[in-house]
Amino acid sequence: MTPELVRAAETTLGYALPRDYVRLLQVQNGGTPKRTCFPTSTRTCWAEDHVAVAKICGLGGPRGIDSPTLGSQHFIREWGYPKLGIVFAHSPTAGHDAFMFDYSSSGARGEPTVIHVDVTHGGPAVTWLAADFAAFVRGLVDEGRYDRSAQVKLRDLERARTGAFSSRLRQIAMGPLAPAGVERALRRLLEAIVQAKGHFSLHWDDQSQLVYDALFLLYTRAYGAVSREQYLREYPQLLVFCDGEFRSGGYAPGFVEDWFDVRLEWGVMDDVAGRHQFTSAAAVAVLAALLAYDRPPA
Numbered sequence: 001m002t003p004e005l006v007r008a009a010e011t012t013l014g015y016a017l018p019r020d021y022v023r024l025l026q027v028q029n030g031g032t033p034k035r036t037c038f039p040t041s042t043r044t045c046w047a048e049d050h051v052a053v054a055k056i057c058g059l060g061g062p063r064g065i066d067s068p069t070l071g072s073q074h075f076i077r078e079w080g081y082p083k084l085g086i087v088f089a090h091s092p093t094a095g096h097d098a099f100m101f102d103y104s105s106s107g108a109r110g111e112p113t114v115i116h117v118d119v120t121h122g123g124p125a126v127t128w129l130a131a132d133f134a135a136f137v138r139g140l141v142d143e144g145r146y147d148r149s150a151q152v153k154l155r156d157l158e159r160a161r162t163g164a165f166s167s168r169l170r171q172i173a174m175g176p177l178a179p180a181g182v183e184r185a186l187r188r189l190l191e192a193i194v195q196a197k198g199h200f201s202l203h204w205d206d207q208s209q210l211v212y213d214a215l216f217l218l219y220t221r222a223y224g225a226v227s228r229e230q231y232l233r234e235y236p237q238l239l240v241f242c243d244g245e246f247r248s249g250g251y252a253p254g255f256v257e258d259w260f261d262v263r264l265e266w267g268v269m270d271d272v273a274g275r276h277q278f279t280s281a282a283a284v285a286v287l288a289a290l291l292a293y294d295r296p297p298a
Contacts, residue, residue: 001026001059009059009066013073013086016109018101020134021088030058035140038129040116050146051116051127053099054092081117082124096120101133120241149198156200159246160190166242168234172218179287185294186214190246192293202239202248204255212259213286215239217278225275228260 001022010016037050057065057072065072065088072087081087081098089099096119101112114136118125130136165173165183173183193207194200202208215238220226226234235256240248263269268282278286 001029005059009064012066014108015086015101015103015112017086018111018133020132020137021101024056024133024137025058028058029060030056030064032056033137033140035142037141037143037146038116038136038139039141040127040129042127047146047148050141051097051099051129052091052143053140054090056089057087080119080124082126084115084126085112087117099129099136102126102128153194153198156194157191160187160194160200163245165246166238166244168237168242169215169239169244172215172222172238175222177221178218179291181291181294182214182218182287185291186211188293188295189214189290200246200248202255203252204258208255209259210286210289211239212256213263213278214290216260216263217283217286217290220277225270225272225277227274228264228276231276232257232260 006017006022006025032055033053036053038053039050041049043049057063059066061067063070065086068074075081075087075098076083079098081100085101085103087098087100091097091099098117100115100117102115103110103112106112111132113128114130114133116127116129118127130139164170172178173186189207189210190200193202193211196207202211215235216231219231219234219238232253236242239246263278263282264271264276268279269276270279277283
């Protein structure tokens, strides 16, 4: 880590980097700490009493804090984090929350505090964590202190079985145009995902792909063909940033974007003037795969 790289990053970001953060980068330029949990006295999107760190970012490269594509300024712009300073670390939720250096009291050249920012429900919720970066690092504890995997699984199973869907998801899965049995089938598919993973999250596995397929099918049955851009804007209101009791614990837009592009590439979506829906054959296949879950779990 050279002084020139530090100065270039500070120029790009508009803030002086914390001294202890720079010292750490001289030893290890980013990575996952051995102790990944920071205790909190208030509930966050992550847990009742702590937040988790997946990665402390370094400088340089496509994922450094100074990167124009996946750096601090990108996350502030794309995720709506407050313009208080620098996003320097990420959680396992793939964008719902992050850790920031907060310069609002110190000024751009001063020593910032450390905050946790949660955008799960739209507007950012800020939790103060530490007076400076060194105190933040000293406060990290081992994740074993918070092993609640069994409780998380039970919670997500109950939400999959009985938790209220978002208002938008209720419209498409329980409305007059929804096929008979589709809500029950969707809940059992979500329950199967929790059973397999121990929690609810969507990635690139086959069951996640079926959820993406099913939501798109139900959406277009209710509202008609839709452009790629419009659907990608609408998707988070179904299962992510929504008003329901059941929602995804993390959200990586790339999974949904890639799913959409692959379906277009495979030719299973019609394209009429830039508006899309499944072909008749694909719609029948997706509905059949979904309704196969409309039976009591084994």
